[in-house]
Amino acid sequence: MHLEAIIFDVDGTLADTEEIHRRAFNRAFADSGLAWQWDVALYRELLGVTGGRERITHYAIDNDPGFAAQPGLESRVAEVHRRKTNHYVAQINSGEVSLRPGVRDLIEQAEAAGLKLAIATTTSPANIDALCRINLGADWRRRFAVVEDARTAPTKKPDPMAYHQAIERLGCAADRCLAIEDSANGLQAALAAGIATIISQNRYTDHHAFDGALAVYDDLGDVTLDTLIHLKNQQEAQLCPRSA
Ligand code: XBP
Numbered sequence: 635m636h637l638e639a640i641i642f643d644v645d646g647t648l649a650d651t652e653e654i655h656r657r658a659f660n661r662a663f664a665d666s667g668l669a670w671q672w673d674v675a676l677y678r679e680l681l682g683v684t685g686g687r688e689r690i691t692h693y694a695i696d697n698d699p700g701f702a703a704q705p706g707l708e709s710r711v712a713e714v715h716r717r718k719t720n721h722y723v724a725q726i727n728s729g730e731v732s733l734r735p736g737v738r739d740l741i742e743q744a745e746a747a748g749l750k751l752a753i754a755t756t757t758s759p760a761n762i763d764a765l766c767r768i769n770l771g772a773d774w775r776r777r778f779a780v781v782e783d784a785r786t787a788p789t790k791k792p793d794p795m796a797y798h799q800a801i802e803r804l805g806c807a808a809d810r811c812l813a814i815e816d817s818a819n820g821l822q823a824a825l826a827a828g829i830a831t832i833i834s835q836n837r838y839t840d841h842h843a844f845d846g847a848l849a850v851y852d853d854l855g856d857v858t859l860d861t862l863i864h865l866k867n868q869q870e871a872q873l874c875p876r877s878a
């Protein structure tokens with residue numbers, strides 16, 4: 635086994651959070667006096683733009699030129715996004731969202747095997763803290779050697795910045811790591827950083843193209859650390875047949 639670290643995406647991977655994000659966006663639009671409503675079908679499309687601020691800006695430019703043309707667009711978007719993050723955190727803190735199937739077991743198996751854990755996400759730090767605190771306990775941050783998020787890695791997926799920075803800070807070579815993602819943007823970011831990737835798809839991403847993934851699962855419910863190590867070793871054997 636040559637695996638040293640597992641790097642988790644957050645939204646859609648650790649937990650099925652995008653419906654909570656969608657509701658939070660709509661509540662923030664209402665608070666801001668904006669007649670914008672993102673239904674499920676539209677949100678599935680808008681998820682192609684990673685990062686909440688980027689998503690709001692993209693939507694405004696395409697759908698509300700009046701809003702987009704006013705001066706100070708960046709700060710107005712930041713205010714709407716701040717409200718959205720407050721609504722998101724409030725919903726998570728109400729206990730509405732638990733970890734997806736198999737995630738907790740996989741984290742515990744990886745810790746027991748002495749692997750390092752990391753997070754590489756485009757979401758905001760407050761969102762990660764709320765989700766992990768309520769699901770993994772107040773000391774959740776101690777269990778992850780590295781957390782790369784919208785603040786530390788502002789260039790969002792599919793750009794590999796968060797993954798490049800994660801492996802750098804982990805001190806692991808890319809081929810000693812495994813990424814777990816839910817989306818095409820996340821897969822492309824991890825592959826661009828040279829990291830083998832497992833997909834745990836969900837209703838917001840099950841139409842995405844996952845070419846290049848080691849495996850695609852509906853969830854991690856039946857996926858053990860041994861499964862992942864076997865897949866990783868198989869990949870290595872194919873890449874360098876004699877080195878396995
Ligand atoms: C998914 C995203 C995030 C969330 C919204 O992040 O693209 O933008 O949709 O969160 P992940 P913010 O990389 O974890 O899949 O509003 O904080 O961006």
Ligand code: MG
Nearest residue numbers: 643645646816
């Ligand atoms: Mg995701």
